[in-house]
Amino acid sequence: MNAMRDPAGIPAQPFVFQALMVITWALHIAFVHLSMGAAGLAIYAFHARSAGEHWARLSTSMTKVAKVGVSLLIVLGVAPLLFTQVIYDPQWYTSNVLSGRWALAFIFTLLLAYCLWYVFYESNRARAKRRVGLYAWGALLLFCLDGLIMHALSYQALLPGRWMNWYAPSGVADTRGATLHAIEWARYAFIMGLSVPVIGVFLIAYAHYFSGRRDCDVGYLVFARELGRQIAKWGFLSSIVPMLAWQFDLPPESGLELLPGGWLIVGALAIMGVWMRLPVTKGHGYLPIVASFMIDALLAVWREVIRVRYLKPFGYDIHSYRVHSxxxxxxxxxxxxxxxxxxxxxxxxxxxxxxxxxxxxxxxxxxxxxxxxxxxxxxxxxxxxxxxxxxxxxxxxxxx
CATH class of the missing domain: 1.20.58 (Methane Monooxygenase Hydroxylase; Chain G, domain 1)
Known part of the structure; x- marks a missing residue:
């Protein structure tokens, strides 16, 4: 891996790019959670329109949130990817070559998913036919697939000890790149599942934001705020299960389960779940969504700690990268x-x-x-x- 590094080196100390990678990934994943949560809620509300006009209005609003959120998560996803390529270039490029067809498929499936969501966005009206929801379901499934591809590419990069077996099983080279070789389902389920509580705290912030407008329906805002509290409460508490599954799925020899990072996330989820059990008032404002972003920041740091520990036994240390200031x-x-x-x-x-x-x-x-x-x-x-x-x-x- 050290031989595969860019011989030109890097223009600053590695910790600079490491910090930038963590910060930008936290921003990226925050919009992933918002977009996925908004998409799921928009679909549910679309099918629940018969229960009241609040659901129809919520579906339209969340469809717009998801549409904008996807564009932002794509833009914000460029930065952490570039910083990863600066200091973890051997791992990232190798993983992409090993699953080359999936890396290319990511682009086309994301394009198709966004087009399907845009059709739903243009068609989501109060009296739209139920079959319009099929476009949204198709988009959501493709978004989940894209998340799985990115997860697999990132996870494969942490397992250099298996690369040769994936590239040449039984000694025969397989250059098709047609397989996703490694998936850690607990990790994937936890990161994607955080979309549920995130859309809950977003609804609380959404209701607070529009409460300052005189032309807004107070009843609708109360409905959105209480719905958000319920979603956030159960979302945060249920997220503890996949987080613990991920924590105990880490390699015992890495010593990661003894470090405080993962347990801090578990504790933060429990605190947020208990907090959301309390009645939400206007005084909460944007505090829940800010606290939710802090969990994403903790996750970004913990993800980097895991990467360092996984690669350490193979002698890969980003701080030994050649620097040409x-x-x-x-x-x-x-x-x-x-x-x-x-x-x-x-x-x-x-x-x-x-x-x-x-x-x-x-x-x-x-x-x-x-x-x-x-x-x-x-x-x-x-x-x-x-x-x-x-x-x-x-x-x-x-x-x-």
Whole structure:
């Protein structure tokens, strides 16, 4: 594996990319949970429309949430994938080659799933025929399949001791890449199952968000808030079962079951489940969904601890990766992250948040206008700096 590393090395210390990988994966998986949970609830509410108009309205809303959530999980999934390829490139590329057909199938099935969901989104009306739900079911099943493919590719990367047996069973090379060789069902069930409590706490935040609008139906918001509490309560408590199954499925020789990471997640799930047993009031606001994201952050850290422990017996240590420091490019990267991501992204988020809580037309107030001006200035400065840096490097290489 060390021989398979990029001979050019990496431009900064490995822990930088490790931290960025963990942070961005936490953001990615948060939208995976939101999208899957919203999709499941949208389908259930679609079939429960006869029980009241609240269900029909909820189905339409959650269909929109899932549609936007899938696009965000795809975009946010690029960053952790790239950081993985920087420091775990031998494992990731080998796993993809061993299951090459599935890695390619992921792209096409995701495209098909999103198209099916979009058909459901356009067709989900109060009096839509029940067969419209078949598009949603098809999309949901394909989303689950895509999650399974990503899980298998990630898990196979942790098992280099089995690679040769998968590549050449009985000594005969199999280059088809037609098999998903390793699946840890407890891990997959736990990570995908977190979609249930996440959509519950999202409904609580959803009801709080729209409670500030005078044109919203109070009865509908109370319905959504209480439904969210019930889903979150049972979702968090039931998630303890697959989490414990995953915990006890870890290799005994790794010593992982003795580390606090997995048990912290179990404890956090129990605390959230007990908290959601209490009546939810407007005072809860966004606290439950923030706490839920902290569980995703714990999961991201625990996932990386597991990866380090799995690869340690094979002598693979990311901190021994050859480093060729490239301060200008790293500086440009972090300035882009804080400037474009912070100021420009902050402007869009603030604008969307305030506009959504306003009935009718939204007129931006001073803070939002200042953010808009700052975002435009930062964007112009970033483009100028990016072009200037590129020209400087080109001229330097030309003279050399």
């Amino acid at each position: 490239d301060t200008p490019s790293m500086l440009l990267f972090f300035l882009t992250l804080t400037g474009i991501g912070g100021v420009v992204g902050g402007f869009y988020l603030t604008l969307l948040y305030r506009a959504g809580r306003t009935a009718g037309r939204y007129n931006a107030d001073k803070p939002v206008r200042y953010l808009a001006s700052g975002a435009l200035s930062i964007l112009g400065l970033w483009i100028a700096a990016f072009l200037a840096y590129g020209v400087m490097v080109s001229l330097r290489d030309g003279f050399n």
